[in-house]
Every structure is written in C-alpha cells, then in structure tokens.
Amino acid sequence: TPSRCPRQCSVAATGCWYCRLPLLLLFLVPGxxxxxxxxxxxxxxAKQCFHEDIMQGTKGTLQFQVITGGHCDVDCRLEDPDGNGLYKKMKKQYDxxxxxxxxxxxxxxxxxKEFSTFTHKTVYFDFQGGEDPPLLPGENRVRxxxxxxxxxxxxxxxLKSVIDHQTHFRLREAQGRSSAEDLNTRVAYWLVREALILLVVSIAQVLLLKSFFSDKRTRTTCVES
Structure with a gap:
C-alpha cells in the first residue's frame, strides 16, 4: 500500500514531497x-520619461495602458542609449x-500627451529587462x-500567470471605477439641474394661476365739460 503523509511533515520524509509545498510558497516569488x-x-x-539600464543581448519588454483620462490614449516613445527611436506610437490606449x-x-x-490640454491621465507601465533567473541550479541545462x-x-x-491576471483585472477594475464615478458625477449634476428647472417652472405656474384669479380694479375717470 502507498505510504501516506503524516499531519506533521518531516523534512526527512522523502516520500512525502507535497508536504513541503507550503514551505516552498514562501520562497517562490517570481522575479x-x-x-x-x-x-x-x-x-x-506634459511629457514624462523613465530610464532603465540593459545589457547587450538582453531581451526587453515594454507594456503600458492608460487607466483614466479623456479618451484613454497617450503617446509613447522608446529610445536606445544613442537616442535612436526603437518604438513610437501616437494616441495608443495600450500596447x-x-x-x-x-x-x-x-x-x-x-x-x-502634448496633443491634449484639458484632462490629465493615469498611465500604467511594466518594463521587463532580461529573463527570470532559473529557479533550480542547472535548470537551463538539458536534464x-x-x-x-x-x-x-x-x-x-x-504564480507568474496569477500575477499577470491580477494586474490585468486590477487595471480593468480601475477603468470601470473611473467610468462609474464619472457617470455618477454627471448624473448628480443633471439631477440638480432638473430640480432647479422644476422649481422655477412650479413657481412660474403658481404665479400664472394666481394672476388668473386676482381681482382687477377698474378705474373710472371723470371728464369735465
């Protein structure tokens, strides 16, 4: 019969490999x-720049997304150490x-966002330079x-996949929250304007009806011959 892991896991218990998984979760942080x-x-x-040191032959990845602001678009440009443009996009929401x-x-x-002069924007970016170090010694070798x-x-x-999905859903949640708050503000302003219009119309109707039932005094003038 196959052996079962005891409730108290021992490091020496080589057959119970999954007993040590909770300990590994403390160290498995992708970086x-x-x-x-x-x-x-x-x-x-405005224009805002960021800098990152990269070694030759290293693979780099730039990911960005506009969370809030206007039409949720921004200009992005990537340059090498000599100032040569590697990437340039205009009015992109994400890329x-x-x-x-x-x-x-x-x-x-x-x-x-030099093309926009009305609303500020919130931008998220993730720049990865290089590959993740191997988790185990000699992992890259064929064995x-x-x-x-x-x-x-x-x-x-x-864990990497979970982190990517969490980031994606957090960005979507931030966009949805911003849209909901903006819609709530517009609805509140519209309700205030409607209330003021109804108040003015009600007062005007009351005054108009009052004028219909008010007694009008006729004045007579005597003309002497």
Whole structure:
C-alpha cells in the first residue's frame, strides 16, 4: 500500500514531497533581473520619461495602458542609449513591445500627451529587462527533473500567470471605477439641474394661476365739460 503523509511533515520524509509545498510558497516569488512597474499621473500637455539600464543581448519588454483620462490614449516613445527611436506610437490606449538590446547602456521610454490640454491621465507601465533567473541550479541545462523539481517549476509558472491576471483585472477594475464615478458625477449634476428647472417652472405656474384669479380694479375717470 502507498505510504501516506503524516499531519506533521518531516523534512526527512522523502516520500512525502507535497508536504513541503507550503514551505516552498514562501520562497517562490517570481522575479526578473531588471523590472520596473508603476502607475503615474501625466499632467496636461506634459511629457514624462523613465530610464532603465540593459545589457547587450538582453531581451526587453515594454507594456503600458492608460487607466483614466479623456479618451484613454497617450503617446509613447522608446529610445536606445544613442537616442535612436526603437518604438513610437501616437494616441495608443495600450500596447506591448518586445526588443533585444543591441548595446549596453541606458534605454529611455517616454509618455506624453502634448496633443491634449484639458484632462490629465493615469498611465500604467511594466518594463521587463532580461529573463527570470532559473529557479533550480542547472535548470537551463538539458536534464531530467525529479517529481519535486517539476512541481517547483510548475508552481512558479502558475504564480507568474496569477500575477499577470491580477494586474490585468486590477487595471480593468480601475477603468470601470473611473467610468462609474464619472457617470455618477454627471448624473448628480443633471439631477440638480432638473430640480432647479422644476422649481422655477412650479413657481412660474403658481404665479400664472394666481394672476388668473386676482381681482382687477377698474378705474373710472371723470371728464369735465
């Protein structure tokens, strides 16, 4: 009969590999060699740039999305250390661009909304430089992984997927909340205007009806001959 894991897991219990999974969850935090993730407010008719150091031959990925503001679009430009443009898009709501660094240096990516002078925008971006370090020593080499090691790698990939989905749904929730708050404000203003209009119309009707039933005194003038 197959052995069962006891309630108190022992490190020496080699047959009970899944007893140690709760301990592994404390250490399986996906990370990359170089990453920047943030959201910021872009003022009216402004431009904001960010910088990231990347080694030659390293793969980089830039992902951005406008959360709130106007038509939810922004201009984006990515430059290499020499100032050459690698990526340039105008009035994009969201996009994803992957490239390979041709030289060592500081790469710059900028967001601007010089075409808009009325509303500020909230922009989210995620810049990944390089690949995730291997979870296990020698993972990149061709070799057979044990059952426990395969579970480690599967959990790491699942956690990455969970983080990506959480980020996606948080952005959608922020967009939905912003739209709902804007709609609520417009409805409130419209209700106030309707209430004022009804008040004015009611007062006008009362005054009009009152004028119909009021006694009009006729004045007579005597003309002397």
């Amino acid at each position: 990359s060699s170089s990453a920047s993730e943030s959201n910021f407010e872009l003022p009216d008719n 994803n661009y992957t490239f390979t660094a041709s030289k060592n240096g500081t790469y710059k990516f900028c967001f601007s 057979t992984l044990t059952q426990m090691q395969s579970v480690y790698v599967s959990i790491q990939e699942a």
